[in-house]
Amino acid sequence: MTKIPQRGALINSEKGLQNSLLTFLKKAAEKKLFDAIMLPMQVPSGDSFAWILIKDMQLLDEATPIAPIMPVNAAKAVKRLTRKGEGSSKIAVLIKPCEVRACVELAKLNQIRTEDIIILSYDCLGALPMQDYIKDPVWGKQEFSAILESKNWNSQFVKPVCKICDKFSLSASDLHFGIIDEQLLAIANSEKGETLLAGMDMKADQELENWKQYIRKIRTKRLASKAETFEVIKTKVAGFANLLDTFSECIGCHNCQSACPICYCRQCYFDSAVSKPNSDVVLMRAEQRGGVSLPLDKIMFHTGRMAHMSLSCISCGLCSDACPVNIPVAKIFSYVASETQKTFEYTAGESFGDALPMKEYKPEELGELGKLVQNAEIQEGGHE
């Protein structure tokens, strides 16, 4: 990340968070600081929200800058906007910090061109679980408004990963909206962000110390509950027996993989012909173990997916939203990701400048591998 900004500009937020953000965006659109903007908008039935790329700024009135749910991680939408061909317009996107992080990872994998977009983010109070929301959208909208209204950082209704999220604030976005009690601060976090603020004739004259302290307090609490949650989840994935137990309910729909913004492959290895063995092989496996669960390779799928994407997992929780049988995939993946990322001294989504550990090819890593093996041996010794 570039240097942490020291000052921000104060925004009038008397009319509530959603309205203040809309007012800001409308003004920026009037000043032609971007050519298009991508925002969540309620779908016609009123039961869900979708990402809409707005060219006609009149439509801004119908947008919901902070949607109560996250049906699609914004990074997936941004990928569609920027992956192929150079864009000629400046597109602003207002997204959550975890979505910014997904964008960062996808940019490193050459799936997103950041040149074409201005990323705006905000201190995120979380999102409601998809399944809770669609059961009763009216309740959902009311509850979420209440969370925003009261700045309830400890809501019991948000997604489980949101409850333990410690990266809910300033991210690698260009402009970040900081929330502190009744105040809203616009914080430029890159040159693009500074240009945008300057274009709005806004002066970054507010010290950010209070806001930083406010965020730090929330983060400390979140880190504690994260540690607690991980202690529990650890036992669910330690060893084959526990994995088997945890994933035995999996119906092999691969929804978690389709929803995952990091799973960017056109075809998943686990959907390819290689993982669909001939029937004689299936029979052979049944013969060896006495019986085999079908469809095949449930644990293989999940552990394989972990191996493929956990270094870039940004804990957005969409996998859990997508799971029809309520396996706590998001918590599990989030925990495993925290461990794998620790191993590589890497934090997914932190900065556009960090190289992906698996994309860098360094001969000295052979030495590191030796170290890892050594450490593992020491740890094993410790258990005795």
Add this chain to the structure above:
Amino acid sequence: MSDKIGIYVCECGPNISSKVDIERILEEIAALEDFRDKELIVKQHKLLCSVAGKAFLEEEIKANELTHLICAACSPRDHDSTFKEVCKKAGLNPYMYKIVNIREQCAWVISDKEKATDKAIQYIHAGMDRVVYQQPLIEKQLDSNPDVLVIGGGIAGLQSALTLAGKNRRVFLVEKSAELGGTSIHFQKLLPRQGSDTATRNRKIKEVNKNPYIKVFTSTELSKIVGFLGNFEIVLKNSENDSETELLAGAVVLANGFQQANPQDFEGYNYTDNDEVYSALEIEKMYSETNQITMKSGELPKTVALVHCVGRKEVGYCSKICCNYLIKISDYLQSISSDIEIIDLFQDMCLPEKEDQEYYEELAARVIHSQRVTGTKVAGNKLTYTGINGRETTIEPDMIILAPAIIPAADNVHFANLLNIELHETGFFQEAHIKINPVSTNTDGVFVVGANRGACSISDAVIQAQAAAGKVLTQLIPGQKIIPEVMVSEILEAYCTGCQTCLEVCAYGAIYYDAERGISVVNEAICRGCGNCVGSCPSGSIRTRHFTNPQLYQEVKEALRK
């Protein structure tokens, strides 16, 4: 049932037959009658790799019209290519055959004959499962390009170019500075007693410039190169106007030279530009430009100290040429004025060529006061040396001339990466073998000559240049065909996401990104089929021919069945 798999078990004399029950192998394999609806022909032979064995195999392939062949024999390292050749002769595509190693992996490592036989049967079965998934691959022939790229316009580069052009070989000579000559262009004299003087060097430059087979590119650097012996694709960049030139060549002679260490980088050498302390190269430049060796005041020095071995301990090697050139500098000094007192402080005297000793002794008798020391320090204009008796003496001569260590050129790392050649721990290039292959590198078709592989004299540079030219002329023959690897990688467009991870791991620069289609593409002429990209591809969109997932899966599955 048109497909026929021939399975031939080699006795390898007693090597296999005494440890493995071949009869049982034949029985059990033949019993797999309905193996994937293929007809099986199972036989044994005393020694398949012998002349008789090869003839037998050839006859069997032809007579039975085999579509697939298994040789259950030794390690593929021994005879894989032998049996491939038999296939070619018999008209069977060599990629429809598979060697199964029942010698090293069964007979030689398992003492229990029954168990060794079981394992052999299982491995042959695995080989059969693989071979039916194999596909014929067609080898192509490419014309090889006999032209040569020479990098560096110093003595070594000039000589390489001239020797190659002497056999009418087209040479592209690339020099990064504006003129040819290299470091020695600054020398007023080469070593006069060896009969070489500046005229020799200037003549070489002239010859190069007018030779119709040599095209000289000055102010030019190598910006990109991919390929292999016989087929390098090269991009040169002119540093003055940024223009690019694309070339093809079959070999590369790298003669990028050396640099002289900065004495101030070594401990104990503290002085500024205002002090009367000079490196040998500064003196060479001064003498060649002004015909004089003077102090900053413009006056001639009365006393000059010559200091050998500056930084030798730190770099860890003798720079070979310094003793010689300090003697030459003494010669310059005495020719300027016979009154100059020359104090020569050496630690070890290195005079390797047959005339060096005589030259030194002649000057030493007249003008050089040589003294063996164990260490030297410079502080401003003061020079302190430690004699062999351990006593320190400080003197303040009018001028101090240092002979700093020869160190690798700054661009050695750049060239090592670009040309995929190894560096020695000193930072000089690593020869393929210092004694038996001293100008070759670990990359076929890339040669290193001159001081980029270690300090060397002008005569050594010339010898090496001629050696490399000889290598090129014998390895790269006009009209010779190249058969590129056919077991190469291919990227499946439908699955590639264009993340370019494969570009990072390709050691041959064989993959490029096609921005138009948003995918990565393999240049098959350059790919060596190592499979790095296959392992790195997150989407599984790359496969290496003859080592595809289904092929490996079938083999491994069968090998692990029990």
